[in-house]
Amino acid sequence: MKRFIGFIKKEFYHIFRDRRSLFILFGMPIAQIMLFGFAITNEINNVDIAVLDHSKDATTKEIINKISASKYFSINQFIDRESDIETIFKKGKVKAVLNFEEGFSKKLIKDHKATIQIITDATDPNTANTISNYVNAILQQYQKGLNNDITIAYQIVPQTRMVYNPELKSVYMFVPGVMTIILMLVSAMMTSISITREKELGTMEILLVSPIKPIQVIVGKVFPYIFLSIVNAIVIVVLSIFIFKMPVQGSLFLLGLESVLFIITSLALGILISTISATQQTAMMISLMGLMLPVILLSGFIFPISSMPLPLQIISNIIPAKWFIIIIKGIMLKGVGLQYLWKETLILVGMTIFFIGLSVKKYKIRLE
Amino acid sequence: MNNNNVIEAQDLTKMFGDFTAVNAISFEVKKGEIFGFLGANGAGKTTAMKMLIGISKPTAGKAKVAGFDVYKQAEDIKKNIGYMSQKFALYDDLTVKENITFFGGIYGLSRKRIKEKSKLLIKELGLEEVENQLVGSLPLGWKQKLSFSVSLLHDPKIVFLDEPTGGVDPITRRQFWEMIYKAASEGTTVFVTTHYMDEAEYCDRVSIMVNGKIEALDTPKNLKQQFNVANMNDVFLKLARG
Amino acid sequence: MSITVNHISKSYKNVKALEDISFEVKEGELFGLIGPDGAGKTTLFRILTTLLIANEGTATVAGFDVVTDYKKIRNSVGYMPGRFSLYQDLTVEENLNFFATIFGTTIEENYELIKEIYVQIEPFKDRRAGKLSGGMKQKLALCCALIHKPKVLFLDEPTTGVDPVSRKEFWEMLKRLQKKGITILVSTPYMDEAALCDRIALIQDGKILQIDTPQAIVKHYPKQIYNVRANNTYQLLNSLNAYRHNHSVFPFGEFVHYTDSRADFNPKDLVDYLESKNLSNIEIEKTEPTIEDTFMELAK
Structure with a gap:
């Protein structure tokens, strides 16, 4: 045990004396979460839109008021003819036009169904998409209000994608992804680098020719990073709660446990990488190419898995990050507990056991 | 400048902050001479050599290398010297021929000249069989001989060798020294920096640096007589221990 | 026996690193493995320190087999x-x-053993190891290898890249450690260090050329060596190489070491020959062979 503690002490010396790794450890999480939170955002503010109101009745006025009251839109112009729509887009003054059909109020009451057309300038597809989502959300809210007093429901177009993010804040979508990336990066890349560094420096030779057991070396290497990753996870959650006012619906305790599980998965991957790479550079390349890219591209963090081609959907299943993102989205946004997430959790546990087993088997007690 | 001297240094000094790495050294090296520049690690050898090859500006003093001033004509110096070190020599992932062609290009040789030189060099070193093999696959001794030849590609006036023969087997090492003698007999000046004292025994004259100063400068024979010892190693030990 | 090596062979892919190596090191002996880079010294060290497994042959260190008892060896060697x-x-x-902790000991416990070496680096004990000079680093590394009082000490090229003063001090330290009963196996590419060992093995291209005491090795040199010198070394070398009676010609510091193939060699003949080649200031005198001469004779 004394050996083990001595080893861990040494690891902390390494970490705290290397500015670069310290920066990766603590600078990156904060920088990333801020970047995703503030800069890379799908949010819109005060987008100019125009209205073509064929009815000009009470309901349309109410809806228009609601839309212009929101901070997302400002109604810039009222037009009278369909032909004006194209002109106005060409001038580039507005990003969207709301077209209310004739007799809107009447139709809604009589047929329980009325149509509003949302025409968006799709030269910027992302913004266009966001605008239509926002308008839809406002309409839905309005419809909900109407339905409260009426027995027969008016037609609601269900917007399931938005339902767990009613305020439409994109930062809520990014937090789970960023947290996954950072835990993966810190755990897998840093451990693999720190183990290969010993190989590169030749100190691994001395460690091997000493009574310290391989398992003690591995656990000693991994332990500081478990601790640091937990600190990181806490920093991310605290930042998202206090800076981005992100609600955590589910149990913080469960969130913590699942994070520790994912950290261990990543550490096991890190050890595995270190057993197959001889230099720090290789370890870094494998970590970045082999882990970071799939996490960013295939985990559902940025691109929804459901819209990927089938082969990629299948591949995404072997990426631990995918399951972790499902789990933390579930806990943070939906507020569900283990009864809904046991399957994903089991998959992660299985993967972890597999990676640990593989790396223990691959870990060499000799040089070749 | 004396026509016979290819290196002349006078009170050459280099300071790093308060630390004097090279402390007013003065010496001359004659044309075709094999000059040993000795000293322990940290004695200032490398710093002094960097000033001579024009990659570090002296703090004070004068020096001329191949007739060019180290302050103003560093670029001309670089064109007229060759350099070989044990640490950096050739590209392991290029073949023998590719290495020669590459370095010939760097030294500004014409394509025709490179072809001629390359043929000649490969023949002289007996590398015909392996000319298209990667340099990394060659034995260390071959690499060093090739590396030395490459540093002479552009017929430099002076070639600087940084610990050239450490770790090579004794026979290859002798072959290497034969090459050095040959280059010197053809008029190339050879400037060897080393801390291996047995390499020093092969030089025409040696200087020994201790703590930034040249503490001894003479032929190995005279130095051994002066200190009344059997070999250069003991000369060095006597000097370094004061 | 502290170390026994029996017919060890080792190959990497298609390169033979070691070929049928056998030798023994007695308890308390200072044994030198002398050979250039690439001779196989490091591979042999790694086999003996249980880091590599030989393709053929067996070896024991401190009485333990390097394959089956590797854990015991790791406890008892530096x-x-x-x-x-x-x-x-x-x-x-x-x-x-x-290093003291991972070997389950403390600096205090074995201070006696490292004291002499450690006092020299103690003034710098708060300095980072990366900032030490070559000689200091080497002393620290030796302290770390000794901290658990090993029975056998393996030193792989400890003096490479170290200046002559530190080298000399290092060998003096080894001599003192040897007196404390530690068996030492040391490798070096420097032939002049061979004389400082009790016994040496000359090794090149994975094969042992000879094993004996340094004195016996030079004594068995088969020829009389002459120091030859003239006004122009390069011309002298060419002339000697062209001389049909030569047995070996090697530049050797300020001289050329020459041996003749004839039993009744008369240096006067050589002087005449060299003069006919326009050389002057010719000196020829007998000299004693060195380890390096033997090495070259064997490796020729």
Whole structure:
């Protein structure tokens, strides 16, 4: 045990004396979460839109008021003819036009169904998409209000994608992804680098020719990073709660446990990488190419898995990050507990056991 | 400048902050001479050599290398010297021929000249069989001989060798020294920096640096007589221990 | 026997690193493995320190088999690899402390053994190892290898890249350690260090050329060596190489070492020959063979 503690002490010396790794450890999480939170955002503010109101009745006025009251839109112009729509887009003054059909109020009451057309300038597809989502959300809210007093429901177009993010804040979508990336990066890349560094420096030779057991070396290497990753996870959650006012619906305790599980998965991957790479550079390349890219591209963090081609959907299943993102989205946004997430959790546990087993088997007690 | 001297240094000094790495050294090296520049690690050898090859500006003093001033004509110096070190020599992932062609290009040789030189060099070193093999696959001794030849590609006036023969087997090492003698007999000046004292025994004259100063400068024979010892190693030990 | 090596062979892919190596090192002996880079010294060290497994042959260290009893060997040997292998970002004291802990001991417990060496680096104990000079690093590495009082000490090229003063001090330290009963196996590419060992093995291209005491090795040199010198070394070499009676011609410092193939060699003939080649200031005198001469004779 004394050996083990001595080893861990040494690891902390390494970490705290290397500015670069310290920066990766603590600078990156904060920088990333801020970047995703503030800069890379799908949010819109005060987008100019125009209205073509064929009815000009009470309901349309109410809806228009609601839309212009929101901070997302400002109604810039009222037009009278369909032909004006194209002109106005060409001038580039507005990003969207709301077209209310004739007799809107009447139709809604009589047929329980009325149509509003949302025409968006799709030269910027992302913004266009966001605008239509926002308008839809406002309409839905309005419809909900109407339905409260009426027995027969008016037609609601269900917007399931938005339902767990009613305020439409994109930062809520990014937090789970960023947290996954950072835990993966810190755990897998840093451990693999720190183990290969010993190989590169030749100190691994001395460690091997000493009574310290391989398992003690591995656990000693991994332990500081478990601790640091937990600190990181806490920093991310605290930042998202206090800076981005992100609600955590589910149990913080469960969130913590699942994070520790994912950290261990990543550490096991890190050890595995270190057993197959001889230099720090290789370890870094494998970590970045082999882990970071799939996490960013295939985990559902940025691109929804459901819209990927089938082969990629299948591949995404072997990426631990995918399951972790499902789990933390579930806990943070939906507020569900283990009864809904046991399957994903089991998959992660299985993967972890597999990676640990593989790396223990691959870990060499000799040089070749 | 004396026509016979290819290196002349006078009170050459280099300071790093308060630390004097090279402390007013003065010496001359004659044309075709094999000059040993000795000293322990940290004695200032490398710093002094960097000033001579024009990659570090002296703090004070004068020096001329191949007739060019180290302050103003560093670029001309670089064109007229060759350099070989044990640490950096050739590209392991290029073949023998590719290495020669590459370095010939760097030294500004014409394509025709490179072809001629390359043929000649490969023949002289007996590398015909392996000319298209990667340099990394060659034995260390071959690499060093090739590396030395490459540093002479552009017929430099002076070639600087940084610990050239450490770790090579004794026979290859002798072959290497034969090459050095040959280059010197053809008029190339050879400037060897080393801390291996047995390499020093092969030089025409040696200087020994201790703590930034040249503490001894003479032929190995005279130095051994002066200190009344059997070999250069003991000369060095006597000097370094004061 | 402290170390026994029986017919060890080792290949990497298609390169033979070691071929049928056998030797023994007695308890308390200072045994030198002398050979150039690439001779197989490091491979042999790694086999003996249980880091590699030989393709053929067996070996024991301190009575334990290097394959089956590797754990026991790892407890009882000290190993200093070829490159400086300590933590550069830890201080001198932290490094020493760390190695003491992983060997389950403390600096205090074995201070007696390392004291003489450690006092020399103690003034710098708060300096990071990466900032030490070559000689200091080497002393620290030796302290770390000794901290658990090993029975056998493996030193792989400890003096490579170290200046003559530190080299001399290092060998003096080894002699003192030897007196304390530690068996030492040391490798070096420097032939002049061979004389400092009790016994040496000359090794090249994975094969042992000869094993004996340094004195016996030079004594068995088969020829009389002459120091030859003239006004122009390069011309002298060419002339000697062209001389049809030569047995060996090697530049050797300020001289050329020459041996003749004839039993009744008369130096006067050689002087005449060299003069006919327009050389002047010719000196020829008998000299004693060195380890290096023997090495070249054997490797020729």
